[in-house]
Every structure is written in structure tokens, then in C-alpha cells.
Amino acid sequence: MFKKISFFLILFFTSFWGHSQNVELSPLSKISLLTVGTGEDLAAKFGHSAIRIQDPTLGIDEVYGYGTYDFEDPNFYLNFTRGKLSYTISRIPFKYFDYSYQQEKRWIIEQALDLNLQQRTAIVAFLEHNLLPENKKYKYDFLFDNCATRIPLVFEKTLGSSFKFDYGYLENKLTFRELIRLKLNPNTWSNFGIDLALGSVIDRKATPYEHLFLPIYVYEQMKHTTLDGKPIVKKESVLLNIPEQEDHSLIFLTPVFWLSLLLVLVSFITYTDYKNFRRNKWLDFSLFLVTGLAGVLILFLWFGTDHLATKANFNSLWAFAPNIIIAFIMIKKEIPTWLITYIIFLTLLLGITCILWMFKIQVFSILLVIVLLALAIRFLFLIYYFKSKHPSKK
Secondary structure (H helix, E strand, C coil), rough: HHHHHHHHHHHHHHHHCCCCCCCCCCCCEEEEEEEEECCHHHEEEEEEEEEEECCCCCCEEEEEEEECCCCCCCCCHHHHCEEEEEEEEEEEHHHHHHHHHCCCCCCCEEEECCCCCCHHHHHHHHHHHHHHHCEEEECCCCCCCCCCHHHHHHHHHHHHEEEEEEEHCCCCCCEEHHHHHHCCCCCCCHHHHHHHHHCCHHHHCCCCCCCCHCCHHHHHCCCCCCEEEEEEEEEEEEEECCCCCCCCHHHHHHHHHHHHHHHHHHHHHHHHHHHHHHEEEHHHHHHHHHHHHHHHHHHHEEEEEEHHHHHHCHHHHCCCCCCHHHHHHHHCCCCCHHHHHHHHHHHHHHHHHHHHHCCCCCCCCCCCCHHHHHHHHHHHHHHHHHHHHHHHCC
């Protein structure tokens, strides 16, 4: 709670911090790249990148960062969900930047850049121009336009063709999903939820430049970047030396625990139903309702939002949206005979999901194995049960 309060205080302070007029930097001015480690919250799991401007002659020590929410944006939560939320660039004094990450227990590494006065002035002018009310808002994209991707753009636009990346250090090129998973524990609800929400579009290999959507890759890339043929990073310093926090979630709070419990419950009830030749209507209602609701959400993220990463999501095969309607048929004592064909179709969709996974058309959460197994057990039983009650459908 304290972290959130301090964050809002910083935003409150900066909202009254006026834009500086055009400033001619002194020869003692310095520009550096700040890279921040991961935090506990999901939004902080991928780190942060920002640009620090120092000029002891003018008494300036401020940090420019992209990816700030505008809490006054109308329909904030709706726009956030639909991928239509405007993000902004912000500027805060370094002491507040440093203090906030001390509270969040996140490390900060500074890379001092070898720039002449003209180049430093051009960068500050560019950032200040971005801070103008008519320029500060932009449409955020998690993969292609975030706090990290904007940093290389600043340097590319201000330093010109003499600013060059060397991608030779990047031995293994990863997919977007592999990059996202670097800092996520697979046995967490956040990682499970991300794998459910993001589609097959993130299972392609990212280009070397596209790796820069993660702050840690911007940091690594700057060590292999030249300006006028010379390394642009002249010095590296650790400003906050705080080890990254390990995830110590209690086992009964993890998805593997609850999904395994679901599998045991479905297996036990299905075995009991099989022995007694009966059907637990409420188990069927629950499975169909939950998978239907999940399917509706996945389709909404696919077709109803501007998020690029949620497109072509084949989780919609096992989380089948029409199940939300079928759930209410499943609580009836007598079911229509066509429902047998429908459940056979659902079982085939489970198989197709596995094939897509096998050929890496879409890589699913490893925990999905538990869900698919539970659904397969129940669907196969329902096919047997309904066919036995309706012999003509054999």
C-alpha cells in the first residue's frame, strides 16, 4: 500500500512541475541510460528504462521516462482493456525516481553515454518537445511501443546515422513468448493468465531490434552500440544494488495446486458417474460455463481490442465460447441428441490444440496439460454416457 501511495504522490508532484523553457546545457552536463530491475507487481516484472539528464551548473538532475498512465484519461479502465489507452512521457527529479525504486526493492544500473554538448542538447530538446501537452500522449503497445522501445528511438532520431547497433552479441534469437517468460515463474497466476490472453502472433522469432521491447535488452544492446565508431557507453555504475526478489508463493496459492485439484475432482466424479451410470449435471454445467466464459474473453481480446499480442489466440479451441450457452442445456435432465456430436467436436478441438502446440504454431502454458486432461476425461465420459442412453447414435 505504501508503494502505491508513494507512486501517486510522485505523479501528483510531477503534474504541477512545469515544463522547463529551452535550456542551453552547460559543458558539465551528462546524459545516461537508467535500467531498473523487476518488481513484485505484474506491470513491474519486465523492468523499466529511462533517460537521466544531469547538469550541476544549472542544478538539473531529472529523469525522463515513457510508459506512464494518464489517470485522468476518460474511461481509463475500459480504454486500458481495449488497448486504446493513451500513455505519456513523464519527467521527475532523480531523487524521487531513486526513492520510489528503493521502496520497491528494485536495482538501478546507470550507463553514462559519451555524447558531445550538441548531441546532449539535441536529446534534451527532443524529450522536452515530447513533453508538450500536444505531443506527450501516445498509443501504447506492449511489444512494439513501450517504455523500452522508445529509448532507442530517442537516440536514433537525435543522433542520426552515426548511431549504430551491433547485434553480434545476440547469439540466441527468441520468440516474443520466450522473451516474456524470461522473468516469469510458470507456476504463477500472472504467467498462466498471460499465456491464456496472448495469441499465436507472439510465437514468432523476434528480430534483434524487436528484442528491445524488454529493458534488459536495451541495457545489453547499449553496451554493443557505437556513435561515430566509438562505444557510446563510457561508464557503467550500479546506483541501487538490490538482488531481485524470488517468488516464494505458497503452494496452495499456485495454479498447479488448484488445477491439479480440479483434475482430481473431475476424475473422481467421472469415475463415480461411470460406475453408477449417472451424470453429475452441476459438474458439467460448471466446466462448460467456465470454458465458455474464458472463450468469450479470449475472443473479445482477439477481435474487440487493439492489442496486437492477443490476436490469433488458439486457446479459443479448448475454451470454446459457445459452451456458455451449452452449459444451461447440460443442467437439464434430458438433452438433445445433437449434443453428442457437439461434444465429439469439442474433443476433436482438444486434439487440434495439442497438434498446434506440437508444431509450435502456438505455445501454451505447460499448466494447460492439466486442463486439457480434465476436459478430455469428462468429454469422453459424456460421449459414452449419452451414446449409451441414445443407442441410435452409436
